Amino acid sequence: xxxxEAVAQLRFQQVAAQYEMAKHAGIAPEIAELAEYHxxxxxxxxxxxxxxxxxxxxxxxxxxxxxxxxxxxxxxxxLLMMKLKDMRMGQFKGMSALDRNVQEFAKRYRLDAQAAVxxxxxxxxxxxxxxxxxxxxxxxxxxxxxxxxMMMLLRDLRDGKPVKDPEYAAAIGSxxxxxxxxxxxxxxxxxxxxxxxxxxxxxxxxxxxGGGRGAEGGDRSRRDRSRSRRDRRxxxxxxxDRGDRDRExx
Numbered sequence: 243x244x245x246x247e248a249v250a251q252l253r254f255q256q257v258a259a260q261y262e263m264a265k266h267a268g269i270a271p272e273i274a275e276l277a278e279y280h281x282x283x284x285x286x287x288x289x290x291x292x293x294x295x296x297x298x299x300x301x302x303x304x305x306x307x308x309x310x311x312x313x314x315x316x317x318x319x320x321l322l323m324m325k326l327k328d329m330r331m332g333q334f335k336g337m338s339a340l341d342r343n344v345q346e347f348a349k350r351y352r353l354d355a356q357a358a359v360x361x362x363x364x365x366x367x368x369x370x371x372x373x374x375x376x377x378x379x380x381x382x383x384x385x386x387x388x389x390x391x392m393m394m395l396l397r398d399l400r401d402g403k404p405v406k407d408p409e410y411a412a413a414i415g416s417x418x419x420x421x422x423x424x425x426x427x428x429x430x431x432x433x434x435x436x437x438x439x440x441x442x443x444x445x446x447x448x449x450x451x452g453g454g455r456g457a458e459g460g461d462r463s464r465r466d467r468s469r470s471r472r473d474r475r476x477x478x479x480x481x482x483d484r485g486d487r488d489r490e491x492x
Contacts, residue, residue, distance in 0.1 A: 270294065272305055280312045286319040286326075293326050304334070310359045314393065335366065347375050351382040351417070357389040364399045377405035384408055386415035 348358035412418035
């Protein structure tokens, strides 16, 4: 019946809760929360609890690094056991794996905390971390999902493979795409500015040419008027001379 099924379900939930409490008995609440979120098995959880009891001074920073480092792991318990081994050997750097160069790199290429921390961990074991970051940057600046791409590139980095140059075009929204848009905008603005400048110079030249033609026309008109006056004076002078000669004959 429905009631019996509900009772059975409630009983199952109670047993499961009791099991979880028993499994995490004596476990620090911060570690129990981490284990529950990432689905750690009991062996890894207890091993972490034992190790973290020895690391009280760096407890908070180590836990923060583990939260980030285990995110998205296919086998979080196995990865945790590797990190615990690094702790015992003194090779686990926690959040200190993010040195200043990696922090600036992550900020420049908009990497999230998980990608940044894992990159720092991997680069710490590479021969030329600075050179790797330059090559990785060429990939990230062409991606509109840099953190996801970074997680993909980490596989080859862990295997010791070299970082190849990108062979794909920049994605829309990537840093390179934004730069290309900015360059295109600048070119268009310069082109419009040159066009306006040419039109202004053309109008100015037309005004100068028109003004010159007007001045030349004015000079020509004045010369014509002066010549006409001289011609009239000469004509009147000839008429007077002719009249005087006629009177003398009479």
